[in-house]
Amino acid sequence: MIRQIGFELYKMSRRPRTYLGFAAFVLINFFVMIGLKYGHLEMVGTHGAMRTGFGVVGSPVNAEFMSWLVLASPLAGPILIMFMPFFICLVFGEIFAGEVGDGTLRTVLCRPVRRSSFFAAKFMASLIYALCLVGFLGASAYVMGWAFFGRGGLLVGGTFENPMIAWYAHRPALWRLALGYALMGTGAVTVGMIAFFISNWLHNSLGAIGGAIMLLFTMLIIGEIPYFKPIKDYLFSTHLLMGQKAFWDPIPWKEIAFSIKCLGVYVAALFFVSLAIFRRKDVLA
Secondary structure, eight states: OHHHHHHHHHHHHTSGGGGHHHHHHHHHHHHHHHHHHHSOTHHHHHHHHHHTTOOOOSOOOSHHHHHHHHHHSTTHHHIIIIIHHHHHHHHHTTTTHHHHHHTHHHHHHTSSOOHHHHHHHHHHHHHHHHHHHHHHHHHHHHHHHHHHHOOOOEEEEEOSSSEEEEEEOHHHHHHHHHHHHHHHHHHHHHHHHHHHHHHHHHOOHHHHHHHHHHHHHHHHHHHHSGGGHHHHTTSGGGGTTGGGGGGSSSOOHHHHHHHHHHHHHHHHHHHHHHHHHHHHOOTTO
């Protein structure tokens, strides 16, 4: 299994689109750094603090603040809702469809290979990619922030829905950042699994990417319609921003646990349905 996963990662590394997300996040973090250094972009992050009636003296900008800014500030919305899902789906949606288009899937399955282990290897490779991309977003932001602003404590200003002000020392800040990015990774994998399912079903990468993004935005719209409020908590789109809760004080562990369970059900359901389709599909015809 480990050898199969390694081979899938090798094939993934040979595709140029695998690196688009990493390049895009370097570019995004670069412009965020420029905004912090010359454009007072920290006002976006401290706006929630000022809404509570507190003033901020001095500059909170450092590596921890920059990592938080692209994860849990109002600026993070486009990154978590648009860019991260798109780049995740770009790879997840090609995991089967790309091989069908190249004609390699038929060649591989002509050999005495168990379909379930082959499928699991592709899933694990996709999972590793998603977690690496999420981790890279945080790591690149932290490294750029450290290089230009240094390290220190973390000042957070909450969100529009939960205005607050809190300051965390260096180590607690790192722990909360790690938790926040881990929770962000859970949401990213969930969206990617939709593209993974469609790719396995339709064997069309464009359809998989477009279908997953379309479903994401549909769920976001449904979640904002008052009539559908009773089911909002069960929509996967509701929990994509749960990484922001890692910076609340106290941390709402029950809400986070519910979000993880909800997203876990989506991932498990999509995994087993995709596996059933793959085991029965005649890819050799």
